Amino acid sequence: MDAFAGADICRLWYAGQHIETRPTGNRFAGRTAGYGNGIQDEKPEQEEKPLQEWIYVDVCGAVRNPGVYRIEAGSRVFQVLEQAGGCTEKASLETVNQADLLTDGQKIRIYTKEEAGQMEKKLQEEDPLLDDRVDINRAGKEELMTLTGVGETRAQAILAYRETHGSFSSVEELMQVEGIKEKTYEKLKDQIRIN
Secondary structure (H helix, E strand, O other): OOHHHHHHHHHHHOOOOEEEEEEEOOEEEEEEEOOOOOEOOOOOOOOOOOOOOEEEEEEEEOEOOOEEEEEEOOOEHHHHHHHOOOEOOOEOHHHOOOOOEOOOOOEEEEOEHHHHHHHHHHHHHHOHHHOOOEEOOOOOHHHHOOOOOOOHHHHHHHHHHHHHHOOOOOHHHHHHOOOOOHHHHHHHHHHEEOO
8 A cells, every 4th residue: 555545544544434445546436434344335415305486477357466476386277366365246257267277477367247248249249150149130020039029010110110211220229110119128138239
């Protein structure tokens, strides 16, 4: 054993450990032995626990406490709504999927029932195929008779009015038809449209 290795052994002996060295090329590989007979291996490094991931979500609209919320990644819409104090009584939950997974930077807007109604009406105006209301400018007698308070006589009166005055310029103009007054109009105004 050369002097270099001996010096190393002496130095570590005073540290309370005995090093057995073995030459490997120009370096020495060592293992540590305790005072007993058994060899104590080095402890493996502990696996680091993955850091918890967080995301930030902007919650606004018909909620009790709108704002930006920090929530664990993998959470769902209903969970961040709970953090925001829940929805108000005016909220319409038909326009939001509460089971959706949240993403970082996402904006969740809860519409009121009034806003949701306006949105639906706008969609129906943009796409008549989604609108099941009766078009009083195009409907025939049978279709007009599906309206509340409209029988054969009133349906014929609507057709006669169209022949004489042309197409209706507004749904309110229906009250100009003989036999259809404000009371009847109020019952069917949500069932009709013009196109």
